[in-house]
Amino acid sequence: MTVTQRRGRKIMMTPGELDEFLTTQRTCRVATVSASGAPHVSALWFAWDGKSLWLYSVVRSQRWKDLSRDPRVAVVVDSGEEYDQLRGVELRGTVEFVGEVPRTGELVAELDYIETVFARKNFGLDEMPHDGRHAWARLTPTKIASWDFRKLGSA
Template identity: 75%
Template sequence: MSVTEQRRGRRIMMSPGELDAFLAGQRTCRVATVSADGTPHASALWFLWDSGALWLYSLVRSRRWTQLGRDPRVAVVVDSGEEYGELR
């Protein structure tokens, strides 16, 4: 990644207060876990942002919870915006 790309990312980066307000107003995220063979498994979930904690709503017998029991790595994406300057 070049320095130019990093600077562009900083233009859309949120402050802690902006991030807190953004996440408090959203409800859907994409969660990625790692399958037994190492492939990613991504799915949409509802979530709640509460005092700096992300609470995910999921069935405990779901594929993602089985995968998390085996490998705790997880990625969560919450985004909005159409144009680059609108991305959050």
């Protein structure tokens, strides 16, 4: 995916920086639209495969209900405490559900890689534990915006 960003080019992450950031961060904030039209934002662990953000969500959550009804989503991954350390990425698009809902561990070749990445990153395991409560939603973003305020000091 090509990242185009009109404003903030000075602080925009390079493709390599963006990939490294999304690979190493653990928590994102997922914004969905409820049936009433009200926004709903919640924190969630994720995994990045270089082109898609994979969300592993409880299927009985408000987030999952919203995405099942309307797959449009915005996700923010950010870090930093002080202003000159803030950095992050906003990804927008629609999700696709992958695998069984809820996930019980059936063989799904498309999930092999991402479940290994997710299990190692979040649980320190080589195999994904399946609890029959979660399922996968894949966001292949149509728009990405990024910022790294640390770059302001080097201008």
